[in-house]
Amino acid sequence: MIEVNITVNGEARTAEVPPETTLLTLLRDWGLTGTKLGCDEGDCGACTVLLDGMSVNGCLVLAGRANGCSVSTVEGLSVDGRLHPLQEAFEQHASLQCGFCGPGILMSAKELLDANPSASKSEIRIALSGNLCRCTGYVKIIDAVAEAGAKMAAHGGQSNG
Amino acid sequence: MQPFDYVAADSVEKAVKILIDNSPSARPVAGATDVLNDIRRGLVEPRMLVDISGIAELQGIEITDRGLRIGSLATHTEIIKSPLIKEHAPALADASLTVGAVQTRNMGTLGGNLVSAVPSLDGAPVLMALDALVTIAGSAGREEVALRDFFLGPRQTVLGTDRILVDMLIPKANLGKATSFAKFGLRKGQALALINVAASLHVDAATGRAAQTRIALGAVAPKPIHASEAEAFVDANAPGEETFSEAGRIAATQASPIDDFRASAAYRIELIQVLTRRALSEAYSQATGGPEGR
Amino acid sequence: MVEKVKEATRDTVLETATLEALKDIDVAGGGAVARRKAPPPVLKPEARRQTPSVGQRVPRPDSRPHGTGETLYIDDMTLPGMLFAKVKRSEHAHARIVSVDTSEAEAMAGVMAVVTGHDVPVNSFGPSYQDQPILADTKVFHMGDGVAAVAAISEQIAEQAVERIKVVYEPLPAVFDPLEAMDENAPKIHDPAPNIYTRKVIKKGDVEQAFAEADLVLEKRFSTQMVEHVPIEPHAAIASWDSSERLTVWSALGRVTLGRADLARTLDLPINRIRVQSTFVGGNFGGKNEITMEPVLALLARKARRPVKGIYTRHDEFVSSTTRHPFIMDYKTGVTKAGRILGRKVRLVADGGAYCSWSETALGKAAILSAGPYVVDNLHVDAYAVYTNKTMAGAMRGFGAPQVCFAYESQMDDIARELAIDPLEIRLLNAFDEGSPSPTGQVLESVVVKNSLLTAADRFGWKEPGQ
Ligand SMILES: Cc1cc2nc3c(=O)[nH]c(=O)nc-3n(C[C@H](O)[C@H](O)[C@H](O)COP(=O)(O)OP(=O)(O)OC[C@H]3O[C@@H](n4cnc5c(N)ncnc54)[C@H](O)[C@@H]3O)c2cc1C
Numbered sequence: 001m002i003e004v005n006i007t008v009n010g011e012a013r014t015a016e017v018p019p020e021t022t023l024l025t026l027l028r029d030w031g032l033t034g035t036k037l038g039c040d041e042g043d044c045g046a047c048t049v050l051l052d053g054m055s056v057n058g059c060l061v062l063a064g065r066a067n068g069c070s071v072s073t074v075e076g077l078s079v080d081g082r083l084h085p086l087q088e089a090f091e092q093h094a095s096l097q098c099g100f101c102g103p104g105i106l107m108s109a110k111e112l113l114d115a116n117p118s119a120s121k122s123e124i125r126i127a128l129s130g131n132l133c134r135c136t137g138y139v140k141i142i143d144a145v146a147e148a149g150a151k152m153a154a155h156g157g158q159s160n161g
Numbered sequence: 162m163q164p165f166d167y168v169a170a171d172s173v174e175k176a177v178k179i180l181i182d183n184s185p186s187a188r189p190v191a192g193a194t195d196v197l198n199d200i201r202r203g204l205v206e207p208r209m210l211v212d213i214s215g216i217a218e219l220q221g222i223e224i225t226d227r228g229l230r231i232g233s234l235a236t237h238t239e240i241i242k243s244p245l246i247k248e249h250a251p252a253l254a255d256a257s258l259t260v261g262a263v264q265t266r267n268m269g270t271l272g273g274n275l276v277s278a279v280p281s282l283d284g285a286p287v288l289m290a291l292d293a294l295v296t297i298a299g300s301a302g303r304e305e306v307a308l309r310d311f312f313l314g315p316r317q318t319v320l321g322t323d324r325i326l327v328d329m330l331i332p333k334a335n336l337g338k339a340t341s342f343a344k345f346g347l348r349k350g351q352a353l354a355l356i357n358v359a360a361s362l363h364v365d366a367a368t369g370r371a372a373q374t375r376i377a378l379g380a381v382a383p384k385p386i387h388a389s390e391a392e393a394f395v396d397a398n399a400p401g402e403e404t405f406s407e408a409g410r411i412a413a414t415q416a417s418p419i420d421d422f423r424a425s426a427a428y429r430i431e432l433i434q435v436l437t438r439r440a441l442s443e444a445y446s447q448a449t450g451g452p453e454g455r
Numbered sequence: 456m457v458e459k460v461k462e463a464t465r466d467t468v469l470e471t472a473t474l475e476a477l478k479d480i481d482v483a484g485g486g487a488v489a490r491r492k493a494p495p496p497v498l499k500p501e502a503r504r505q506t507p508s509v510g511q512r513v514p515r516p517d518s519r520p521h522g523t524g525e526t527l528y529i530d531d532m533t534l535p536g537m538l539f540a541k542v543k544r545s546e547h548a549h550a551r552i553v554s555v556d557t558s559e560a561e562a563m564a565g566v567m568a569v570v571t572g573h574d575v576p577v578n579s580f581g582p583s584y585q586d587q588p589i590l591a592d593t594k595v596f597h598m599g600d601g602v603a604a605v606a607a608i609s610e611q612i613a614e615q616a617v618e619r620i621k622v623v624y625e626p627l628p629a630v631f632d633p634l635e636a637m638d639e640n641a642p643k644i645h646d647p648a649p650n651i652y653t654r655k656v657i658k659k660g661d662v663e664q665a666f667a668e669a670d671l672v673l674e675k676r677f678s679t680q681m682v683e684h685v686p687i688e689p690h691a692a693i694a695s696w697d698s699s700e701r702l703t704v705w706s707a708l709g710r711v712t713l714g715r716a717d718l719a720r721t722l723d724l725p726i727n728r729i730r731v732q733s734t735f736v737g738g739n740f741g742g743k744n745e746i747t748m749e750p751v752l753a754l755l756a757r758k759a760r761r762p763v764k765g766i767y768t769r770h771d772e773f774v775s776s777t778t779r780h781p782f783i784m785d786y787k788t789g790v791t792k793a794g795r796i797l798g799r800k801v802r803l804v805a806d807g808g809a810y811c812s813w814s815e816t817a818l819g820k821a822a823i824l825s826a827g828p829y830v831v832d833n834l835h836v837d838a839y840a841v842y843t844n845k846t847m848a849g850a851m852r853g854f855g856a857p858q859v860c861f862a863y864e865s866q867m868d869d870i871a872r873e874l875a876i877d878p879l880e881i882r883l884l885n886a887f888d889e890g891s892p893s894p895t896g897q898v899l900e901s902v903v904v905k906n907s908l909l910t911a912a913d914r915f916g917w918k919e920p921g922q
Binding site for chain 3: 018020028032033034035036037038039040041043044046073074075077078083086087090091092094096097098099100101102103106132133134135
């Protein structure tokens with residue numbers, strides 16, 4: 001067993017886990033089930049979370065590697081009941097159909113927009129190329145990300161302003 | 162996943178010692194994007210993973226008096242964003258940009274890519290085309306070998322189970338050498354290479370001839386290879402589309418691609434010809450400041 | 456020519472409109488005065504009046520919880536004391552099961568229940584034919600067949616326990632090519648049943664005569680590959696029994712009532728003792744149209760007296776859940792110089808894999824649609840579904856329609872090229888009209904194919920070559 005200390009969505013958490021535990025498993029064991037297991041090999045992106053601000057596949061990160069890091073998940077996107085511009089835009093554009101890929105896509109998009117809210121559609125496509133959507137609402141997803149980015153840019157890059 | 166122990170090492174020497182003490186059932190882990198899948202698929206069954214991701218000496222991208230040094234832990238994202246890479250070896254950034262998707266590039270390291278030694282790895286061709294050297298640390302100390310001698314076969318390198326890849330060096334003479342990388346996958350994002358190729362060359366200002374042409378190919382043989390006959394052909398003939406096309410044909414004869422579910426060998430042969438020609442012509446335009454030059 | 460056809464289409468529409476108007480003849484008034492209304496706008500369904508929401512922007516009711524991560528899919532649900540199941544899968548495409556030794560798995564700490572095919576009360580299911588075992592007991596028919604299953608206190612222990620189940624097989628010759636499987640001497644997969652398990656024939660007019668009269672006869676084989684649905688959410692279910700021996704199953708299954716009936720049949724349980732709770736589904740696409748491990752989870756849960764969750768791995772999805780049928784399609788079409796189709800002969804071979812699943816339905820639909828949205832007066836379709844020792848094919852978006860569409864549209868392009876006719880024009884020339892009969896004689900209504908073609912051509916800027 002190894003001890004890990006991770007700050008998740010701003011909250012410090014501690015666990016004793018077997019070393020082979022992935023960050024994905026740990027988050028879900030903590031009840032943060034928004035992050036999904038889709039393929040368990042890094043192909044689908046349903047488990048995308050931000051590790052120190054960087055998008056990663058939770059299924060390919062060992063919990064031990066995340067020790068001392070800060071992790072953001074879909075559950076932390078809205079603050080005090082206020083939706084993140086991405087969440088609003090995804091709702092407006094009906095970007096999520098079955099919804100299973102959504103949390104991962106939202107986190108990949110967040111990484112992009114945090115760095116570059118005025119990202120072009122082709123930059124958005126590159127940023128989302130590790131996230132599969134099988135209901136294939138990609139067009140609506142990309143439109144929503146662009147719109148959320150524009151909103152964030154108008155607020156000086158702030159997401160919940 | 163099967164259980165294993167996990168230790169984090171904070172220096173190369175400690176990592177090597179842990180590996181030796183637990184050989185052959187311990188493995189280093191850097192970005193883990195490769196090794197965790199290998200464990201899940203039962204390709205490797207380590208009893209211990211030695212996390213080297215916190216070792217300072219393995220990090221960084223810098224110019225030294227010998228050339229451009231890239232720490233083995235440099236991630237693909239770091240390579241893409243590095244101003245030094247952009248200035249001295251931009252084709253390496255082009256290659257890293259084709260590795261998986263953002264999530265994989267954020268965690269996956271160039272060192273891990275090379276050590277994974279799968280035939281399709283995208284990190285090797287550009288480095289081979291630039292005659293890169295790698296530093297290896299083991300119980301007998303440090304050793305430098307040419308990257309072209311590093312690979313032994315699929316998933317096999319000269320490292321064995323108890324040595325660490327420290328860094329990669331692009332020799333000073335090759336910094337800024339015109340280089341081009343081309344990859345063909347079944348889709349644009351997150352696809353392994355059906356084939357990948359890097360070509361580099363100098364153009365002699367006096368004669369207009371190409372010199373020191375290098376053509377490195379991936380996914381066409383059990384390990385990344387140099388198409389040495391094609392390289393010699395380009396150096397020996399007047400550069401131009403005709404020469405580059407012929408070089409593509411020669412390169413294809415030096416390859417031994419496989420038939421698999423992704424593509425047939427015949428299709429790959431065709432891809433080698435086309436991509437080699439394109440890579441050569443792009444490198445040539447770069448060298449001559451042509452329209453496609455950077 | 457496109458213009459001309461546009462005219463022709465309008466004429467057709469007018470004709471239809473006139474017919475419509477004639478229906479309005481005022482009989483009550485005694486006088487045969489047709490109240491001829493102005494023809495309605497060209498084939499525009501009056502959607503707004505029928506369904507007020509069409510054309511309106513409506514937020515999806517589940518959008519917000521999807522975006523906040525609140526939506527609970529099966530894998531996000533936990534019941535007290537819940538166990539995790541893993542299925543041991545076959546190592547052979549076709550083999551006799553000599554023995555299954557589960558003793559080592561059963562002895563492992565943390566393993567709470569193990570079941571094999573012999574524990575299944577009625578070990579067969581399937582939407583058309585009950586040819587699929589819940590867990591293979593005597594024979595495995597493809598690599599994805601489950602032979603045993605384990606429920607343990609953790610997924611990892613279940614995984615390790617599955618590794619310790621020892622199965623002895625006697626390999627049998629396997630068939631992977633559907634055409635080989637059709638050969639009389641091919642090994643019979645579901646012996647004594649023949650490998651061809653469904654045949655559909657459509658005969659209309661006289662194709663041979665049509666070919667004789669045709670200016671051009673084209674023949675070609677088209678084939679499509681196996682396709683997996685790859686829903687991002689793998690198959691998932693939880694089974695739980697209460698103290699009065701009632702079973703509740705939460706499942707991502709699309710057809711809950713069918714699943715409930717299958718559970719009742721396979722568990723030999725009155726249907727009123729079973730409750731199937733449908734849940735949010737993370738993608739179905741036809742791939743979650745029948746039960747997979749639900750009865751296995753129920754058996755494990757009964758044995759362990761604890762709820763059991765089962766989630767397919769991505770590998771399970773590929774080897775063990777249904778796929779889209781690979782088709783081999785032989786098309787022979789006779790046309791006039793002008794491009795009018797006179798006759799078409801089609802032979803379809805659907806590779807059904809190891810079990811029938813929805814092949815019956817898919818093959819029927821493929822056969823009916825195999826002539827395309829075109830008027831073909833002389834048609835002969837001969838369609839077969841065949842067993843092979845591969846992952847079974849079932850329902851997937853279109854039930855056989857996409858495969859034949861690839862074939863008939865490819866051949867349409869071939870014909871156009873051969874006759875130097877514009878590909879759009881040849882389609883307009885042959886396409887269904889209002890009232891055209893389908894290959895099986897159904898009179899088609901609300902036919903908009905020509906308008907769709909023209910609108911599409913207009914929108915993407917289609918031009919005849921050379922224009
Ligand atoms: C979805 C997905 C897509 C991918 N796409 C591509 C692609 O397009 N192209 C491509 O080339 N690769 C691809 N990969 C493979 C992989 O991500 C890359 O090879 C990556 O660079 C590996 O680096 P890592 O740090 O994650 O390696 P790790 O998984 O940490 O290690 C890989 C191997 O190298 C060893 N190792 C790592 N570092 C060292 C060191 N310094 N010294 C000694 N041994 C070491 C490990 O023991 C292990 O055997 C993909 C992977 C995934 C999951």
